[in-house]
Amino acid sequence: MGRWIALFILLSIGGAAISVWRGWLEVPAHFNPWAPLDVKAPPNWLTGYKLMRLRGDPELCAQALRSSALRVTPQSDSSGAKCPLIGALRVQGGEVALSSSFLASCPLAVAYAMFERHSLQPAAQAIYGQNVARLDHLGSFACRNIYNRESGTLSRHASADALDIAGFRLADGRTVSVLKDWPKQNQDAQFLRQVRDGACEAFSVVLSPDYNAAHRNHFHVDVGRWSVCR
Template sequence: MGRWLFWGVLLAIAGGAVSVWRGWLDVPPQWNPWAPLDIKAAPNWLTGYKLMRLRSDPELCAQALSSSDLRVSPQADSPGAKCPLIGALRVQGGEVALSSSFIASCPLAVAYAMFEHHTLQPAAQSVYGQKIARVDHLGSFACRNVYNRESGALSRHASADALDIAGFRLADGRTISVLKDWPKQNQDAEFLRQLRDGACESFSVVLSPDYNAAHRNHFHVDVGRWSVCR
């Protein structure tokens, strides 16, 4: 009896999934695994899957990005370069200003928009009672190996899939620095830890000063295929 019940439940789930995929069963977009990601919608257990799908579907990624407030401009493809970029974007900021624009793959731009909307500003309001006005970063695209080694694997920076975030400026002009404030036991350190933990919901990899000394002055965030949150 138990075995038949198991197979019956499994078939019902599979049938429901097919019905949603075919459009025979109408469900809200946030609960439809095949509906485009809406960056401003509250994340749920399907968000990670929707973010993963963007890596292999440029059209779907562009559709998701259009639901954000980010200002972006397309960059010329460079298929013959040592570190080729196809479909890269220049991110120029949105509700939150940037210390400078940066080059990003579409999935990185989407993940950054998710982080800004669902982690950065809510944490700032919770801890400081005000918004973040600017994000300071150390760059994104760099055609190099991991840790600038002469040999070995290419960094995620080499495909514009990574960004190094160094600090933040509040609306009242105060600044929070990963280098200076992470080691402290105060409000600023609490804020930075909230950001590190929350960023792991948007990015595949988040490396903070807790990871190693090479990250003492920034958060490395990327949209690679590995999953690390430290």
């Protein structure tokens, strides 16, 4: 009897999934795994899957990016370069200003927009009662191997899939630095840890000073295929 109940449940779930996929059954877009990601919608258990889908679908990624407040400029392809960039964007900022614009793949730009809206600003409001006005970074695209080694695997920076975040400026002008404030036991250190943890919801890899000494002054965030949050 139990086997028949289990089979019925599986068939019901499968039928519902097919109905949603074919459009026969309407569900809210943020609960539909096949609906495009809406950056403005609150994240849920499907968000990670929707972010992952963007890596192999430029059109779907562009659609998701249009739902954000991020200002971007498409860049010319450099397919013949040592580290080719196809479909790269120059991110000029959104609700949070940047210390400078940076190059990004479309998936990185979408992940950054999600991070800014759903992790960074909520953390600032929770800890300080105000928004972050500017994000300071150390750059994104760099045609190099991991840790600048002479040989080995290319860094995610070599494909503009990574960004190094160094600190933040709050609306009242106060600055928070990963290098200076991470080791402390105060409000700023609490904020940085909350930001690091929130970044793990948007990016596939987040490396902080807890990872190793090479990251003592920044958060490395990227949209590679591995998943690390430390």
